[in-house]
Amino acid sequence: MKNYHVLVIAYPGQGHVIPLMDVARCLTSNGLKVTFVTTEAIHKRLMCAWSEIDDTNDLMQMVSIPDGMQPRDDRDDMAKLFQTMSQLMPSKLEKLIEDINKANNEKITCIVADYCMGWVSRVAKKMSIRQATFCSGSAALLALIMSVQKLLDDQVIDRDGVPLKYQMVQLSKSMPLMDPAKFTWECIGDSKASKIMFNHAILQGKEAAEAADRIICNSAMELEPGAFALFPKILPIGPLLASNKFRKQAGHFWSEDATCLEWLDQQPVSSVIYVAFGSYTIFDKNQFEELALGLELTNKPFLWVVRLGTSGSTEYVYSSGYVERVGTRGKMVSWAPQQDVLNHPSVGCFISHCGWNSTMEGVSNGVPFLCWPYFADQFLNASYICDIWKTGLGLNKDDTGIVTRLEIKRKVEELFSNDIFKQNELHVKEKTMDSVREGYSSDKNLSDFIDWVKKGNENAPASEN
Structure with missing residues (x-):
């Protein structure tokens, strides 16, 4: 041979x-x-x-x-x-x-x-x-x-x-x-x-x-x-993640924190907001705080990948009392096994930068999106999600270029209250996985x-x- x-x-x-x-x-x-x-x-x-x-x-x-x-x-x-x-x-x-x-x-x-x-x-x-x-x-x-x-x-x-x-x-x-x-x-x-x-x-x-x-x-x-x-x-x-026959995805730059899967096991079905922005997105202090407070305002459980550098520095500074207020409702990790997370029945929404890998993983697992593109092809991918497949909503910035806490709260409520996004996502998933x-x-x-x-x-x- x-x-x-x-x-x-x-x-x-x-x-x-x-x-x-x-x-x-x-x-x-x-x-x-x-x-x-x-x-x-x-x-x-x-x-x-x-x-x-x-x-x-x-x-x-x-x-x-x-x-x-x-x-x-x-x-x-x-x-x-x-x-x-x-x-x-x-x-x-x-x-x-x-x-x-x-x-x-x-x-x-x-x-x-x-x-x-x-x-x-x-x-x-x-x-x-x-x-x-x-x-x-x-x-x-x-x-x-x-x-x-x-x-x-x-x-x-x-x-x-x-x-x-x-x-x-x-x-x-x-x-x-x-x-x-x-x-x-x-x-x-x-x-x-x-x-x-x-x-x-x-x-x-x-x-x-x-x-x-x-x-x-x-x-x-x-x-x-x-x-x-x-x-x-x-x-x-x-999607290659469905084509390969391997249980675990390879090629990550950071070690995955699998404790988030145990936390997800304790949450109700389709209740969790999963928040992850890939390997390049960096927020300044104001945007980081608005995101944190927006997640708090939703009153929903959330899993947030707070990658090193996301807040614009090597230190993550949450507002006074924030961690205590969200308690066990919020789970913050430095890097997550994303494919396993999106495949978990507790996840009901994906706040994403709309990188193509994340887009394909969300689509393949039938999870609706809230789109927050940062640069490069992410705007194009968000257009697919919002305008072509209609499987998610875009998060809009205010006049100062900030996605506010109230915008996050509003869009989360709209996504969870309207079954059409989940129905569309499941339809796209079925065609894609076929x-x-x-x-x-x-x-x-x-x-x-x-x-x-x-x-x-x-x-x-x-x-x-």
Whole structure:
């Protein structure tokens, strides 16, 4: 039996590593060897968070390459990180592949790369290795990236991605309306950084999509028919959390606090507000306090992931007497086993930043949303939830840019009192989960993709050496 060796390389972000780890585990469960590549900084965090990687067996090895940043640099500065990665990592990746091929009979036969890392396609072409691009976000996000030239031609944006028209854009009739001021690269709040993001991340994503032999996406045909009709090359294989056969999700940067599951066991069915904002969202002191007081005003039990840095510092300062007032009605943890939480019958609402992983997990478990997007593609995902699927409500900011405690209370009451959101969510869940059943769209696409990987280096691109 021939051994196949796939190199999987992830952008160094929590929302990118987890779904690509799901892809890698799908590959190993089908007998393919995988070398999973992350940056040195992320590799260290992964190893600290895991005592072991469940169920990956000896078919997966974890390796790292430097990202070009200095030890004390801020790796949350994505604009700078994209620049340094693009400059240093191509040569490091090429050297890694050369070393693997020299040391092994099982040479790298395929690369699966994150869509944010378009430079990987150049390495793959140079080394005559077939490449697949993986989109950890929605198909609509990738459709937006692949439509950049049309947006330029239509003078919606300029050559730096700066909006020229402030009117809603719709790529197809069944896709969400998009505000150019909230395109994925325009949500940083810094015009210089936005230009860097556009010229590195977005144009690299376009390059990755155009160069790839295959494009796979953690989505489902039933969720985004318009995006898949617009770009048939994008193949949905999700939701990956339902596709993989492993009990525990891998790839977290922080250790999970499982005590929240015991707390959930004590709560009534569909009563709990689950609050989590992913790995990047940071609130200032005022917004942090409004959120805390808003949760208190709901008079409902809540589970709140208060991640290090969420309040804008390394210390979390609740208002005087807050912890005593909410008592056991509130459970605060630093990181939660989110898939298990959303699958728990006590959870009735998900206050979310609407990252795509969280969106897919909420949809797959039938939990209605209160949407609080922060940046990047989260606004687009919130549009799906509120406008297309109608499975949640948006939280609106006041004139000072704050989501107030009263807004939180009002929207929680509206969501819990109106069964239509839960009914819509259960309908979307049923259609989405059907897609991963044997012989259905996502399952078939994943099987076809694995068969394609197993074809080895047939029809590989010509080497430029």
